[in-house]
Amino acid sequence: MVLFATDDQGRLVDTSTAYVMTEVEKAELEQKLVDTGVVRPNVVGTRMGLLKSSAVVPRHRGQGIGLRMVIERLARLQRLGCAAAVVLAWDSGGRHSSLGVLEAAGFQRVAELPEYWREPEGAETFDCVKCEGPCECTAIVIRRSLYDFTPEETVAELSHTR
Ligand SMILES: [Zn+2]
Numbered sequence: 001m002v003l004f005a006t007d008d009q010g011r012l013v014d015t016s017t018a019y020v021m022t023e024v025e026k027a028e029l030e031q032k033l034v035d036t037g038v039v040r041p042n043v044v045g046t047r048m049g050l051l052k053s054s055a056v057v058p059r060h061r062g063q064g065i066g067l068r069m070v071i072e073r074l075a076r077l078q079r080l081g082c083a084a085a086v087v088l089a090w091d092s093g094g095r096h097s098s099l100g101v102l103e104a105a106g107f108q109r110v111a112e113l114p115e116y117w118r119e120p121e122g123a124e125t126f127d128c129v130k131c132e133g134p135c136e137c138t139a140i141v142i143r144r145s146l147y148d149f150t151p152e153e154t155v156a157e158l159s160h161t162r
Helices: 023-035 065-079 097-104 151-161
Strands: 002-006 012-020 048-056 084-090 108-113 139-145
Touching: 002 065, 012 065, 023 108, 048 065, 065 084, 065 097, 065 151, 084 097, 097 139
Parallel strands: 048 084
Antiparallel strands: 002 012, 012 048, 084 139, 108 139
8 A cells, every 4th residue: 555645735845655565565474573582483374564764854753653553554454454563674873763663653673683684685676774784774663463452542551651
């Protein structure tokens, strides 16, 4: 799913994506987690949503839009029958803006996967702004159960803590 948020004049404010993981994707993630020492990651066998990118346009940052888009995507994944959601957060080495938002929404760290996006030898690489070459960045795997997730309560809790 791709969600768009717009301001009161209909201008694009945020684009966010999420989907239900395939069995192949879950098997790959489970293996990587096991390889880093996570005992029983419980990825395979769970209907699992994945939150992908979320980008708030610069002039609208710091207004809680990113968090609202996380909660909206969790609600939709829950309605699609997902028992949990995961994010492979990029450890940019700088500010953890997306991690902070996700932790506020109840995500917890599972593991760190070094060189997660590194391509196999000879494969085409993408430009990583941090690595300036083959990507050696770490993916921080964070997860949130959707059994105990109620969108309204999560929003209410968050507004109390402000
Ligand atoms: Zn990198």
